[in-house]
Amino acid sequence: MEVGLTQILLLSTALFFIGVYGFLTRRNMITMLMAVELMLNAVNINFIAFNKYLWGGKLDGVFFTIFIIAIAAAEAAVAIAIVINIYRNFGSIDAEDADSLKL
């Protein structure tokens, strides 16, 4: 089968929902962060594929991808700082254990 935009979109959709599945099932904060990174990667693949196949000659999709990668790096750094702080305070990074704001 000839590979075109459809196949790439199916691949990125599958990757996105693998990330969603991981985010819903994992309770460990670092693995949840990894699932979020998978979802961001799926979105990046979509932007690049649309830029290549439908928006030739322009660079909007490429720039979206570059900025998403930059923001993902910032987000990962802040998330890991928060995770380390939570580990210091609760002794665990399970999302169920950090419940001191619950009534």
Place this chain on the structure above:
Amino acid sequence: MEASNIIFYLLGALILACGVLAVTSRQIFRAAIYLLFCMMGVAGLYFWMQYEFIAAVQIVVYVGGIVVLIIFSIFLTHRVGNDLAEPERKRTLFAGLASLFAFLLFWSVIKRNEFFGEQPSGELSVRRIGEEMLNYKQGGFVLPFEVVSILLLAAMIGCIVIAMRAQTEKN
């Protein structure tokens, strides 16, 4: 079947297999390594689409930055060798069903629609990316570039402030 198609399917299989293992592996360190190979597969897909600059950025930032950061934080917060707890059966079932149905919905939408556009363009010079990024005329990207640089500065300072040990412990 052309060679480029075969390469695409191999890359897709690598990405999906490593992605599934990254979200299901019981050992957190192995999950991080699977995530690393998944990111490498995505970089290979960008190479396959002839967007070499994006592939290089993907490798430098994701593989060299984010995954290494995740591995460091695993070492700081976990005892190596301890397995993660098994997720509840009910939660696994419903999360799997929700993801599967959403994927099938998207699949049907993508299959039903045809995408029309210009011919695929392979050329993407780094010079053009740089010129567009600092272009302040109509359609240029200098404003988001500046905003992202401020965001990165804010994230850096925020990380230091959040992860810093409180001063009161000394007293």
